[in-house]
Amino acid sequence: MTVGTSGPAPEETGAPGTAAGPGLSASARPDGLPEDLPDGRPVDPDELPDGLVVADETGRVTGFNAAAARITGLAPAAALGRPLDRALPLEDLAGRRWWALTDPYGGLATRTGQPERHLLLPGGREVLVAARYLRARPTGPVRRVVVTLRGTEARRRSERSHAELIATVAHELRSPLTSVKGFTATLLAKWERFTDDQKRLMLETVDADADRVTRLITELLDISRIDSGRLEVRRQPVDLAAAVGRHVQAHIARGQTADRFFVRVVPPLPELWADPDKIDQVLGNLLENAVRHGEGTVTIEVAPAGADEPAECVRPIGRGVPGGPTESAGPVEKSPIEVEKGTVVTVSDEGPGIPEESMPRVFTRFWRGSKRGGTGLGLYIVKGIVEAHGGTVTVGRAPGGGAQFRFTLPVGTPAYLA
Structure with a gap:
């Protein structure tokens, strides 16, 4: 050396x-x-x-x-x-x-x-x-x-991180694979003994567990690309307000009540060029985190970067009904924002929030809140994806006392359109 x-x-x-x-x-x-x-x-x-x-x-x-x-x-x-x-x-x-x-x-x-x-x-x-x-x-x-x-401290931390990753992967894979193996073996051995409803229930469980394994493999691939600096961003025009609406509707379809969500948009939003699949991944992880670990209403706000509008400038989209009737007369004319163009998305809940001493570790691998569950990799991936777009992500305390995650994405217009 x-x-x-x-x-x-x-x-x-x-x-x-x-x-x-x-x-x-x-x-x-x-x-x-x-x-x-x-x-x-x-x-x-x-x-x-x-x-x-x-x-x-x-x-x-x-x-x-x-x-x-x-x-x-x-x-x-x-x-x-x-x-x-x-x-x-x-x-x-x-x-x-x-x-x-x-x-x-x-x-x-x-x-x-x-x-x-x-x-x-x-x-x-x-x-x-x-x-x-x-x-x-x-x-x-x-x-x-x-x-x-x-x-040797830094080397040992890295070795512990790798060992913990292997242990997490082994644990997360064992449960769904055991379920898949058990149900498929049972169906193959005793197919005639089950009713159609029982067969459907078993196959739906196998399908859900297969999805869980696929998500874990996707997370591992994302971590590998983030750590090696090879995370590719394929920029396209993205409607963030519409993307938020899709995720809210998906949670409602899975059994959450419409009143659990409140979406609001601060117009006008700049045109955003980003990777739609990866932005969906960021939104999915943040909303899943708020629903699983938070309480009360989950508020999602989409606004221009640097915007600090009064209340009358906010156009609520309604509780759990993206694109539904507005509750105000519409957007208010305002002067141009003298900052770098971009969009800010804030996801807040009304739960117990994150302790101050834990906030510096939120975006590290394997961090989990007080409630167990998940791999602890979602927020690490959120940070990697947002930074790959040239943006930033922060965590703090929401006005209602819960956790508040905020990420900012620059416009990201491709050079040939600039």
Whole structure:
């Protein structure tokens, strides 16, 4: 692992520069560090986020930055001038002394370093260590050894996240697949014994469980694309007010009462270009969250970005009847909004809301509220989709005391129409 930015391999750059003390020389840097910052200041190793330890051709430490001191617990003054293997007494996970094992100065002349790996400091603290061997010429003697140190906390958090994802997937798949297998096996073995109504009920259950598995697989694919930055957005004109209406009607069709929802639109809405399928996914997750975890009336407001209209400018669409009769004389003329054009959607409920201390974690993987249920991935996907559109999403407390989710989408007009 090289320390710093790009550039040709140190072995190919000619004679190395002089190793400095805690602040390495900013001129003639064969170790890959930039010579100067954009403002002209020389690079200070203490500004690096990772620990940096440098030894000269004799194996004595000539550089030991602040991050290395923090990770090892050794003061730079105590490390400088000491042999590398004594200043940094590393062992592998089997208890073998690392520098005796790798022998950077006396080993093969073709080696250029050691890849990052887990090693142990005195006392058993685990660190991630990588080394680079710098030579004046290929296969020549080692003139400098550059070592980087990192704590393992971030790596362990990532590993725990992956393990939790696997456990969640296994748990969420087991239940519907067990149901599907049980009902299909029963139908195949005893088809003649069931009435048509019983068969229909079993097949409807299998169909619902298959949909549940499909949704989980879709969520996993979305997470993979979000994490890798490969989430594609296929922009088309989108009517957000109509999309909200469709989702409300779908919840009513599944048994919710019409009075549970209140939709209002603040006109005029700018023309919005977005991915309709992904926006449907965002709306579906937010409304499902409000219905499942919230209480009372679920209010959905669609408004221009930056709009702060008085009450008479609001055009209610009615309780649970999108497109129904209005309750006011219609939209009111207003001056143009002097902000970036876009649309804001707010979803609020009247439940207990989200505790203040939990709000920073709402859009992370596997976050769940007080009520169990679901994979805990929906809001993480909401954030990823909204940000892929160039928008933002926030969570807060609704006027009625419940949770309030608000996302903003820019107009997103394609370049050829701009």
